[in-house]
Amino acid sequence: MNQMVKNPFQQTAVSEALPNTMTEVKAQREASEIQAMVFMAKQFPRNQIQAADRILNACTRQTLADFAVYSYPRGGQNVEGPSIRLAEVLAQNWGNLDFGIRELSQENGVSTVEAYAWDLETNVRQAKVFQVAHKRMAKGGTKTLTDPRDIYEMVANQGSRRLRACILSIIPGDIVEAALAQCSVTQAASVGATPEEIKETIRKLTATMGKFGITAENIQDRYQCRLEAIRPAQIVELRKIYTSLKDGMSKPSDWFAIQEVKKSDAQDLNAMVDGAAAVEVKPETTTEPTKPTPTEEQFAALIEAVSTGVKEVSEVLEAYALTEEQAAEINAL
Numbered sequence: 649m650n651q652m653v654k655n656p657f658q659q660t661a662v663s664e665a666l667p668n669t670m671t672e673v674k675a676q677r678e679a680s681e682i683q684a685m686v687f688m689a690k691q692f693p694r695n696q697i698q699a700a701d702r703i704l705n706a707c708t709r710q711t712l713a714d715f716a717v718y719s720y721p722r723g724g725q726n727v728e729g730p731s732i733r734l735a736e737v738l739a740q741n742w743g744n745l746d747f748g749i750r751e752l753s754q755e756n757g758v759s760t761v762e763a764y765a766w767d768l769e770t771n772v773r774q775a776k777v778f779q780v781a782h783k784r785m786a787k788g789g790t791k792t793l794t795d796p797r798d799i800y801e802m803v804a805n806q807g808s809r810r811l812r813a814c815i816l817s818i819i820p821g822d823i824v825e826a827a828l829a830q831c832s833v834t835q836a837a838s839v840g841a842t843p844e845e846i847k848e849t850i851r852k853l854t855a856t857m858g859k860f861g862i863t864a865e866n867i868q869d870r871y872q873c874r875l876e877a878i879r880p881a882q883i884v885e886l887r888k889i890y891t892s893l894k895d896g897m898s899k900p901s902d903w904f905a906i907q908e909v910k911k912s913d914a915q916d917l918n919a920m921v922d923g924a925a926a927v928e929v930k931p932e933t934t935t936e937p938t939k940p941t942p943t944e945e946q947f948a949a950l951i952e953a954v955s956t957g958v959k960e961v962s963e964v965l966e967a968y969a970l971t972e973e974q975a976a977e978i979n980a981l
Contacts, residue, residue, distance in 0.1 A: 685746060688768075690769070692744075694742065694743040694744050699741055699742050700823055700826070702741040703738060703741045703823060703826075704826060704827065706737050706741060707734075707737075707827050707834060708830065708834050709834070710834055710835075710838045712733065712734070713831040713832075713838070714838070714887050714891075715891050715894075716730060716733060716734040716827075716831040717729070717730065717731060717734070717831060717887075717891060718731045718888060718892040718895055718897050719888035719889055719891070720898035720902065721898065721902050721903070728888060730812070730816065730827070730828060731891055732808045732809070732811065732895065734827060734831070735812040735815040735816055737827075738816075738819050738823070739765065739815045739818075739819070742819050744767065744768045745766065745767055745768065745818065746764075746768060747764065747765040747766065747814065747815055747818075748764065749763045749764075749804065749807035749808070750764075751803060752777070757781060757782045757783070758779050758780065759782070759803050760777065760778075760779050761778055761779070761803055761806070761807050761810075762776070763775070763776045763778075763811040764776075764811075764814055765814035765815045765817070765818045766818075772818060774814040774817045775814065776814060778806070778810060780802060780803050780806045780807075782794075782799050784798075784802065805896065808895075809895075832884065835884045835887060836881075836884060839880040839883050839884070846880070846883075847876060850875060850878060853883065853887065853890070854867065857886065860900050862904055866900075866904040866905065866906060867904070869904070870904055889903050940967075940968060940969065941969045941970075942974075950968070951977070
């Protein structure tokens with residue numbers, strides 16, 4: 649019988665077969681998990697009425713409503729929308745959604761990240777793949793990030809915006825609008841019923857805005873009224889502005905007339921944003937030249953100069969440090 653010669657290029661080594669086996673096992677496990685999620689979603693479909701009720705009930709919580717809406721200026725108008733916190737609540741209560749952020753790769757100081765949202769019932773999926781450079785603007789320059797924690801926070805911050813867009817493209821728009829309306833009602837009710845409660849709300853909000861270098865004077869200049877005269881609708885707007893600043897959607901100068909900070913004061917402003925106490929910058933003091941004190945002989949010469957009209961009385965008083973008796977004698981001439 650003819651025998652086949654063994655192919656020398658055939659991969660039969662254990663060291664070469666093991667990675668392929670591990671990859672196949674991982675792929676099978678992920679496929680099984682996905683099949684299980686889809687199966688459970690089909691077996692227990694969402695009740696849209698109950699899901700909408702859960703969302704509206706969640707929006708009655710003041711802690712959620714205060715950070716549910718962001719706002720930023722564009723083209724002379726304020727653009728508002730649901731924040732990432734509200735988007736997460738919508739996804740959790742809508743049900744049968746798989747959403748999240750995952751890092752696909754990390755090399756050469758750049759992370760490739762994917763944000764996704766998948767409706768397991770309707771098989772509608774939204775995904776956004778983007779890159780995040782491991783750099784951060786600091787003190788007028790660019791700082792390269794090397795700490796894994798800093799890199800993780802940078803990726804999470806950039807990914808949350810894409811994740812919000814993916815979630816909002818999956819959930820029906822009328823549900824999102826109803827949630828925003830309920831959050832507005834909750835915010836208006838939480839301002840306070842009595843003048844004392846409104847003043848306390850304004851005080852806390854002013855202290856919170858101070859983390860971004862925004863003073864009470866800046867708020868008064870924006871609304872052209874005293875701080876205690878701010879209306880409830882304006883308090884709601886300030887909360888939206890704070891959410892926008894916190895999420896990085898805008899900067900303080902977009903909303904308030906804040907003077908530009910000098911480079912020497914940039915460190916103080918960064919410390920203020922981080923919640924630390926700003927270092928007091930002492931103004932430069934200019935020392936005026938001291939006036940000479942005349943001797944007895946010099947004073948006698950000054951008396952003679954004033955008497956003969958060579959010098960004026962005011963000229964002598966401004967140029968020399970005279971005693972009270974000398975000044976009175978000069979003025980008597």
